[in-house]
Amino acid sequence: MTAGPDQLEPQAASHVVRANLLGHPQSALVAFFAGLGEKPFRARQVSQWIHQRNADTFDEMTDLSLDLRARLGRIASIQLLEVISEKTSADGTMKWLFESGAGQAVESVFIPEPGRGTLCISSQVGCALDCAFCATGAQGFNRNLGCDEIIGQVAHANRNLPLRTSGKPAVTNVVFMGMGEPLANYRNLVPALELLSSDYAYGLSRRRITVSTSGLVPQIEKLGDDCNVALAVSLHAPRNALRDQLVPLNRIHPIGELLDACWRYAAKRANRFITFEYVMLRGVNDDLQCADELVALLRNRPAKVNLIPFNPFKDNDFTRSSAATIRQFQGRLRDQGLIATTRKTRGDDIDAACGQLAGRVRDRVRVRLGDKGRRTA
Numbered sequence: 001m002t003a004g005p006d007q008l009e010p011q012a013a014s015h016v017v018r019a020n021l022l023g024h025p026q027s028a029l030v031a032f033f034a035g036l037g038e039k040p041f042r043a044r045q046v047s048q049w050i051h052q053r054n055a056d057t058f059d060e061m062t063d064l065s066l067d068l069r070a071r072l073g074r075i076a077s078i079q080l081l082e083v084i085s086e087k088t089s090a091d092g093t094m095k096w097l098f099e100s101g102a103g104q105a106v107e108s109v110f111i112p113e114p115g116r117g118t119l120c121i122s123s124q125v126g127c128a129l130d131c132a133f134c135a136t137g138a139q140g141f142n143r144n145l146g147c148d149e150i151i152g153q154v155a156h157a158n159r160n161l162p163l164r165t166s167g168k169p170a171v172t173n174v175v176f177m178g179m180g181e182p183l184a185n186y187r188n189l190v191p192a193l194e195l196l197s198s199d200y201a202y203g204l205s206r207r208r209i210t211v212s213t214s215g216l217v218p219q220i221e222k223l224g225d226d227c228n229v230a231l232a233v234s235l236h237a238p239r240n241a242l243r244d245q246l247v248p249l250n251r252i253h254p255i256g257e258l259l260d261a262c263w264r265y266a267a268k269r270a271n272r273f274i275t276f277e278y279v280m281l282r283g284v285n286d287d288l289q290c291a292d293e294l295v296a297l298l299r300n301r302p303a304k305v306n307l308i309p310f311n312p313f314k315d316n317d318f319t320r321s322s323a324a325t326i327r328q329f330q331g332r333l334r335d336q337g338l339i340a341t342t343r344k345t346r347g348d349d350i351d352a353a354c355g356q357l358a359g360r361v362r363d364r365v366r367v368r369l370g371d372k373g374r375r376t377a
């Protein structure tokens with residue numbers, strides 16, 4: 001027998017941990033209010049207060065009865081992230097460092113552009129996948145972020161950035177390109193995507209939400225069925241021998257298997273394009289033969305290529321390809337019919353550019369996929 005609402009409340013009130021409604025998507029809020037004997041529309045009201053009207057307490061929710069507000073105050077919370085630091089780049093890019101417990105921290109970056117504002121968020125404290133060129137990977141992995149911590153990054157940005165001239169929130173696009181591999185935290189990613197796209201929360205169209213992955217094939221398949229947001233895939237090499245070195249996950253899910261999953265994903269989204277990220281590493285993956293091999297893999301497919309000039313970080317031996325090499329590589333792709341762009345480096349004066357996010361991570365992964373030996377304990 002399940003406890004009725006009256007039995008639930010005193011019991012919940014005596015516990016220290018209160019449900020953080022910040023991380024409850026609509027479906028979970030409906031269940032939460034059903035447990036309290038409240039109507040489903042309470043879920044919509046509370047969701048709009050938290051995510052659209054930036055309420056930080058239940059007392060502000062004036063269309064709820066005083067009784068319900070007091071009750072929610074006893075059994076639930078709206079727990080935002082604690083900010084450790086905020087930095088602003090000369091180009092307007094902003095970076096926040098958020099407390100993640102046990103002396104650790106994760107980062108988010110806001111990139112303002114004419115007509116849009118992109119928030120780049122983290123999904124894990126560190127990353128276990130150990131890509132050779134990534135500052136997050138070099139930190140190791142500690143834990144997954146909860147849905148409340150993922151959404152907390154968006155909630156913080158919306159509460160702290162000025163509204164756009166249209167009166168709309170500053171964040172128009174969200175990309176999971178911060179710390180961590182989002183598809184390795186699938187359980188918390190999916191409710192976060194639900195909140196980002198819900199009309200009662202952030203109301204972003206699925207085209208404005210991008211999940212970037214280094215290639216977890218089974219989760220790509222699931223995501224296509226569950227959420228169908230825009231997908232970016234970190235390819236970085238056109239052949240397995242090279243990709244095995246750069247992205248160790250390739251040894252488990254090699255290029256052929258990964259691309260098959262990508263085309264199936266695209267087919268489920270009416271063949272909307274998948275973005276293939278390709279970090280430009282001098283003398284490693286930036287010659288014209290690589291460009292031609294990339295064309296052979298992606299031509300006549302729903303694919304576009306985004307070249308990312310490598311962003312250096314401490315204790316890493318790679319160097320960025322020259323601007324001329326990147327231009328030539330991009331030209332070679334375009335000449336053969338691929339859509340190819342080069343990502344503008346933003347916020348590198350505050351270490352906010354792609355791959356530079358490191359936060360603070362206590363590595364607790366002992367067995368690593370990588371064979372570079374730098375952190376195998």
Ligand code: SAH
Pocket residue numbers: 131133134135176177178179180181182212213214232233234277278279308309310311312313354355356
């Ligand atoms: N784990 C996911 C998302 C986070 S990384 C993924 O790997 O896709 C976001 C993007 O930054 C990825 O394409 C990643 O390969 C790229 N990246 C990592 N380190 C980089 C670096 N030092 N310079 C440029 N891009 C980098």
Ligand code: SF4
Pocket residue numbers: 127128129130131134135136137138178179180181213214234
């Ligand atoms: Fe993890 Fe992505 Fe960095 Fe690879 S590039 S180590 S998957 S965060």
